[in-house]
Amino acid sequence: MAKKVPDYFSLAEGGKTPKNIENPSQYKDFPLAWQLSFIDDNSRWGIELFRRHFVIEDDIGIYNELPEDIHNDLYNAIGQIHSRRFDTLNSLLSEIHRRANSNITAEQQRIILNFLKENPFWSEFYSKIRHFETNLWHIIEREGYGKKGKTKHHYISVSDIIPEAQKRLEQLKLDDVEELYSIRLSGEIRIFGIRKFNYFQVLWFDLKHEICPSSRN
Numbered sequence: 001m002a003k004k005v006p007d008y009f010s011l012a013e014g015g016k017t018p019k020n021i022e023n024p025s026q027y028k029d030f031p032l033a034w035q036l037s038f039i040d041d042n043s044r045w046g047i048e049l050f051r052r053h054f055v056i057e058d059d060i061g062i063y064n065e066l067p068e069d070i071h072n073d074l075y076n077a078i079g080q081i082h083s084r085r086f087d088t089l090n091s092l093l094s095e096i097h098r099r100a101n102s103n104i105t106a107e108q109q110r111i112i113l114n115f116l117k118e119n120p121f122w123s124e125f126y127s128k129i130r131h132f133e134t135n136l137w138h139i140i141e142r143e144g145y146g147k148k149g150k151t152k153h154h155y156i157s158v159s160d161i162i163p164e165a166q167k168r169l170e171q172l173k174l175d176d177v178e179e180l181y182s183i184r185l186s187g188e189i190r191i192f193g194i195r196k197f198n199y200f201q202v203l204w205f206d207l208k209h210e211i212c213p214s215s216r217n
Contacts, residue, residue, distance in 0.1 A: 028137040030198040034129070038193070038201040043168050045192075045204035045211070050125075053085040054092050058115050065111045074100040074108060092116070125205070128185045137198055145184070152184040156192075161212045165192075165204070182212065 041047045056062070059082040063075070077099035086092035096112065097104060132140060143152045157179055158166060169175055174194075181200065183191040188209035194201040204211060 027197040028141070031134060031136055032132045032140060033199045034133070035196075035199050035201045038203060040168065040172060040203050043204065045206055049205055049207065053087060054089055055085050055117055056082055056092075056112065056115055057117055062112055062115050065114070066108060070108070071100070071103040073103045076100075077104075078112070089116075125185065125189075129191075132183070140183075154182060155179045155195075156182050156212050162210065165211050 039046055056078070059078050062078055063070070066074075074096075077096050080099055081092070081095055084095075086095065093109070096109075140153055141151070144150055145152050158169065158177060161180065169177060177194060180192050180203070181195045183193075183200070185191065188207065190206040190209060190211065191200075191202060192204040192206060192211055194203065
């Protein structure tokens with residue numbers, strides 16, 4: 001008779017059965033296993049964050065770098081496209097030229113491009129999430145930061161997250177979930193999800209530390 005596989009293994013991606021945990025209470029001795037099929041792609045914290053795009057976020061920095069005699073057309077153009085997302089570099093540059101009435105030099109364009117940012121996945125997430133795949137849960141739980149050694153990664157009560165996120169959980173029919181788990185990647189960046197033994201069901205990518213902005217997170 002084939003050995004029965006516990007129900008919680010049915011959550012694994014790709015239909016594969018992971019290495020058996022004989023005693024579920026010992027799951028902390030296993031590495032974190034990401035489960036990405038749970039990402040809430042219909043929220044502003046979903047995959048849309050990582051679709052390829054270009055954006056100028058620091059318009060003040062550009063103004064400081066450009067000569068003081070910058071043409072008003074270009075000055076206004078930078079302010080108008082600030083924080084707008086463009087699917088291609090060409091579309092962004094074309095919009096600058098259009099709004100600036102083509103009053104832009106090659107040097108001014110070079111300065112603007114120095115402040116251009118692409119989507120944050122490769123720079124902010126990829127290298128960091130790989131780090132967790134090689135760490136066991138009991139090590140992850142002990143990671144701290146700051147002089148007081150606050151835990152980087154921990155459970156957060158749903159009652160402590162912002163109302164928008166609480167409402168989104170209701171829409172996802174996850175209103176029975178009492179706690180989410182927060183993984184801290186850097187000063188402001190968090191990944192929120194649900195822990196199921198050694199699995200981490202990713203729900204949201206919080207780039208601005210806004211889902212639970214209190215000092216406890």
